[in-house]
Amino acid sequence: MILYFSATGNCKYVAERIAAAFDDTAVSIEKADTHISLSENEMLGFVTPVNWWELPVLTREFMQNLTINDANVPYSYIVTTYGTTPGCTFADAKKILKGKGIELDAGYSIKMPDNWTPIFDLSDTEKVRQQNEEAEHYIDEVLKHIRERSKGNLMQHKKPLAVKLLTDPFLNAERKTKNFYVEDNCIGCGLCAKRCPVQAIEIRDKKPVWVKERCALCLRCLHHCPKFAIQYGNGKTKQHGQYRNPHTKV
Structure with a gap:
C-alpha cells in the first residue's frame, strides 16, 4: 500500500x-x-x-x-x-x-x-x-x-x-490563513472550499472566507482556482503563477 x-x-x-x-x-x-x-x-x-x-x-x-x-x-x-x-x-x-x-x-x-x-x-x-x-x-x-x-x-x-x-515557528506562522486574500475576479465557484483538505474555507456572499486560524498550507486553493483569484502573502504568487502536475489530476 x-x-x-x-x-x-x-x-x-x-x-x-x-x-x-x-x-x-x-x-x-x-x-x-x-x-x-x-x-x-x-x-x-x-x-x-x-x-x-x-x-x-x-x-x-x-x-x-x-x-x-x-x-x-x-x-x-x-x-x-x-x-x-x-x-x-x-x-x-x-x-x-x-x-x-x-x-x-x-x-x-x-x-x-x-x-x-x-x-x-x-x-x-x-x-x-x-x-x-x-x-x-x-x-x-x-x-x-x-x-x-x-x-x-x-x-x-x-x-x-x-x-x-528552527522551522516550527516559521511553519506555524505561514499556516495562518490571514495570509490569504481574494481578488475581485473571484466568481464564487466554491472549488476552493470543496477541495480544502482541512475545511478551512467557506463560501459566504459568493466569496471564499477562511474560517480557521490555520490551514494545511498546501496552496491547493490557490493553484486550482479557475480565475487565479486566490493569492497569498507578499503578492509574488500572482507573478509566479499556478502549478498542477501535468500527468495526473487532484
Whole structure:
C-alpha cells in the first residue's frame, strides 16, 4: 500500500508510478482509514511533499494516528518530493512510525517543481516542463531502490531532525490563513472550499472566507482556482503563477 498526500499532483503522480511498477495500490491519506490491514509481504510506502523542511501537518497527523493490524511490515519507505530540500522528513517520519511499532527502512527524495509560489517562480512553462522531465529520472532511481529494498536515508540534501526547532515557528506562522486574500475576479465557484483538505474555507456572499486560524498550507486553493483569484502573502504568487502536475489530476 502507498499512502500519499498531494495538493497539486506531484506526490499523487509519484505514488501512481510506484503503484504501477509494483502492482500496488496508491491511496490518498485524505480518503484512507488510519486503521489499515496489509496482506502478507505487502510493502508500506508514504509519498509526501515537504513544508518548511519538515513533514506537512496532514502527513504528520496521519502517521500519528496510524495503526496497522500486523505491524510486522516487511519493507517500508517514504518518498519526499521537494524543490530545494526534503528537510528532516525521513527522520521525523521514522521517529513517529517507530512509536507505532513500524521500522521505516528507507527514505527517498525526488526533485520536482515546488508549488510554494510565495518563493518559487513557476511562470516559465518551459522551465517547469524540463523540471518534470528531469523528475522522471529521479522516479526511476527510486523504483530501482525499492525493487532492491535498499535501506537507510538516501534522500538528497537531507536535514537532521533538530532542524524542526528552527522551522516550527516559521511553519506555524505561514499556516495562518490571514495570509490569504481574494481578488475581485473571484466568481464564487466554491472549488476552493470543496477541495480544502482541512475545511478551512467557506463560501459566504459568493466569496471564499477562511474560517480557521490555520490551514494545511498546501496552496491547493490557490493553484486550482479557475480565475487565479486566490493569492497569498507578499503578492509574488500572482507573478509566479499556478502549478498542477501535468500527468495526473487532484
